Amino acid sequence: MPADKFESLLKIAVEKRALLFGDSRTDCFRLFNGDGDGLDGLTIDYYAGHILVQYFSDAVLSMLDNIIKSITAVSSSFHSAQKSVLVKDRRVIAGSADRNSLWKSRIVDGDYSEERGVVVRQNNTLAKVDLVNGQNTGIFLDMREIRGKLEEFYPVSGIKSMINLFSYTGLFSVHALQNSIPHAVNVDLSKGVLKRAGINYKLNGLAVDDRDFLYGDSMEWIKIFAKKGEVFNFGVFDPPTFARNRKRNFSVKKDYYDSLKKLEKIIPGGYALTSINSYSVSLAEYQSCHPENWELLMFGNESADFINRGNPYLKTGLWKI
Ligand SMILES: C[S@@+](CC[C@H](N)C(=O)[O-])C[C@H]1O[C@@H](n2cnc3c(N)ncnc32)[C@H](O)[C@@H]1O
Numbered sequence: 001m002p003a004d005k006f007e008s009l010l011k012i013a014v015e016k017r018a019l020l021f022g023d024s025r026t027d028c029f030r031l032f033n034g035d036g037d038g039l040d041g042l043t044i045d046y047y048a049g050h051i052l053v054q055y056f057s058d059a060v061l062s063m064l065d066n067i068i069k070s071i072t073a074v075s076s077s078f079h080s081a082q083k084s085v086l087v088k089d090r091r092v093i094a095g096s097a098d099r100n101s102l103w104k105s106r107i108v109d110g111d112y113s114e115e116r117g118v119v120v121r122q123n124n125t126l127a128k129v130d131l132v133n134g135q136n137t138g139i140f141l142d143m144r145e146i147r148g149k150l151e152e153f154y155p156v157s158g159i160k161s162m163i164n165l166f167s168y169t170g171l172f173s174v175h176a177l178q179n180s181i182p183h184a185v186n187v188d189l190s191k192g193v194l195k196r197a198g199i200n201y202k203l204n205g206l207a208v209d210d211r212d213f214l215y216g217d218s219m220e221w222i223k224i225f226a227k228k229g230e231v232f233n234f235g236v237f238d239p240p241t242f243a244r245n246r247k248r249n250f251s252v253k254k255d256y257y258d259s260l261k262k263l264e265k266i267i268p269g270g271y272a273l274t275s276i277n278s279y280s281v282s283l284a285e286y287q288s289c290h291p292e293n294w295e296l297l298m299f300g301n302e303s304a305d306f307i308n309r310g311n312p313y314l315k316t317g318l319w320k321i
Pocket of ligand 1: 139140143165166167168169170171172187188189190193216217218219238239240
């Protein structure tokens with residue numbers, strides 16, 4: 001694609017996000033979403049002035065210099081100063097390559113401190129992100145609208161305690177605690193992300209109690225709570241599409257229903273927010289993964305900045321058990 005053609009695509013993409021640039025509650029979002037914005041294999045995310053470019057194909061890699069030049073040329077229309085540009089290689093590599101080193105971003109422009117990271121705001125929740133290391137940065141930008149919708153529900157829900165399964169950096173909990181939910185427990189199979197969840201609590205002025213950050217397999221923790229008779233009013237169930245650990249292979253389509261039947265034991269008569277992140281699972285399939293007695297109260301896909309030409313990939317619903 002010629003450089004000027006890409007620059008005009010980027011300008012259009014930025015214009016489409018004009019409202020987000022003016023949103024005082026959020027300063028991180030997707031600026032360019034692959035095919036949806038006209039160039040398959042490229043995403044550009046905006047993190048409070050820091051720009052993360054990710055390429056998923058050799059074709060986009062060959063255009064990278066022009067892409068970076070276009071970003072700098074268009075950045076005056078970002079309505080805020082461009083602080084840095086980072087580039088991450090997201091091409092699929094077969095075999096047992098060291099993905100962590102492959103995924104390490106290169107800082108190609110401006111000032112970015114790997115040590116400090118960046119603090120961003122989504123729906124008025126602060127999150128510390130790492131734009132250099134790993135596949136994900138610490139915040140799921142595509143969940144912004146779903147979290148936003150929950151702000152109307154939380155204050156009238158009567159929920160006293162929530163369990164955030166597959167919690168990642170704890171942002172569903174932080175956001176819920178900020179929106180009148182009194183207590184949250186986080187469960188994740190990564191000690192690193194639980195530590196980052198604690199950092200996000202502190203950033204938002206929330207007290208950190210180690211008992212609210214549980215390391216381990218979510219399904220094992222459901223069993224433990226069920227055995228102890230410990231219950232919650234609300235559960236977030238957002239597993240990775242195919243999570244693996246030594247003990248189990250979790251396949252969304254196969255295991256979802258069974259897992260939710262187990263989950264309902266520790267949320268009797270409560271609410272559950274469930275999510276499936278996969279193009280290959282249709283809305284009808286997503287709904288059919290839920291127990292028959294659950295009622296769908298609210299539903300959402302990925303946020304609108306993830307402009308998509310085809311079907312949405314994210315299916316997230318709030319259910320009454
Ligand atoms: C899709 S992310 C969750 C994102 C989170 N809901 C959010 O919006 O920020 C999935 C998380 O599940 C964790 N995970 C994977 N397998 C797990 C398991 N068996 N039990 C608990 N956590 C697991 C991963 O470490 C990762 O943090």
